[in-house]
Amino acid sequence: MKKFSFIALLMAVMLLIAACGGSGGGDSSSGEGGEDKTYKVGIDTTYPPFEFEENGEYTGIDIDIINAIAKNQGFKIEFNPMDFGGIIPALQANQLDIAIAGMSITDERKKVVDFSDPYFDAGLTLVVTSENTDITSLDDLKGKTVAVKSGTTGAEFARANEDKYGYEVAQFEDSPSMFQEVSNGNADVLLEDYPVIAYAIAQSGLDLKTVGERLTGDQYGIAVLKGQNAEVLEKINTGLQELRDSGEYDKIINKYIGE
Template sequence: MKKWSLLALLIALLLVIAACGSDESEEDPTNEDGGSDTKTYKVGIDTTYPPFEFEVDGEYTGIDIDLIKAIAKSQDFEIEFSPMDFGGIIPALQADQLDIAIAGMSITDDRKKVVDFSDPYFEAGLSLVVAADNSEITSLEDLEGKTVAVKSGTTGAQFARDNEAEYGYTVAQFEDSPSMFQEVSNGNAAVLLEDYPVIAYAIAESGLDLKTAGERLTGDEYGIAVLKGENDEVLKQINAGLQELRDSGEYDEILAKYIAE
């Protein structure tokens, strides 16, 4: 009787051990460190660029911020913002300090040499911006002998350098938009170059003593960037997310939140 009891006990013990082994071998939704398998990407932004990126009460907001958050939600990945000067964003991608850049970045041939862009998400364009009481400057032909303020690393800065010799002006570069705006407001520069939606928002919201002059100089499109040839997977997710936002109407809602018709 005791032999049968001992045998039964051994069988029961083996069954318990087998059951425990089966539980441990089941797929675990967490990784080896106990965290989530959801990927987190570092996103470079420039928070001196309203209405696309700016800071209110310690929180990042703007068109770009809302768009990348919505894309991340749509495509099931996490993001971690890294604010920096615009001119440092592409170098940070190259140094593997960032995975994604969204900063009102115009799609240009030069940038395409080092980054891959998403589908365009906004049509912008450079404008001449002068003091509100300036009626003398309406085109590039009016800039001879004058100082043109630009923001380092931007398409405005590149445009100014490319046309400096032809139109006879001097370029002054700044690291942020407010400093550039102030340079024209206080008369140290005759004009600045800025993307139209950015300066239109700044003038309307901040009461800057500035105005746009003449027609837009370019027809730039903004794109979301990743390091060239290194992040095809996330670029596909970004494009898929953008399309989903357009199809659902959320894209238009985000733009309408910051830019009035």
């Protein structure tokens, strides 16, 4: 009887060990429900007020939003800063899981990524030096040089309308270089999302101003690789809606762009 009990106990222990080994998966990032899941998030830290670095920390509207969504939905994130133009290729190469970088939702981008619900209404605007009185609209750009940031909707808009308005496009890898090009007179005008340039002018004292009406009605979205991350996209949309419902979304926006 004692021998039988010992054998039964030994078999029970072995079954328990096998069961625990089979359910662990060996990967803390794949826990059921996603609580321990860590997603690699692509950002562009040259894009205040949405993404920038301050005192060695990443901050801005996008940073606060994705951090709040992650906290709300119970997952972790690892930021991967890079040039804006490299973010979608990094998603395609499976080097990133998520991209949040003031990225406008466009039909062209929808061919390769799935977007979240829109989280910000932006729109392109023309920007010139403070003393410039010659440029107030696209019709004034014939023979001028238009500075744009590579990979952005501003760059796409500039290339699409280059022949129509007769200007020359100059591309840059980051926003500060683009701003400087207009400030020092090497370019006549730049195209930028309105909230970005309005923040830059206010915070940095740039000798620039916006002119004319907004040229587009862009909306920003959070992106994942097309057809590959439905689960995380659902978490992002759920978290984003809960931020709006709780009022936390408005607090984040007002922190950086107060009325």
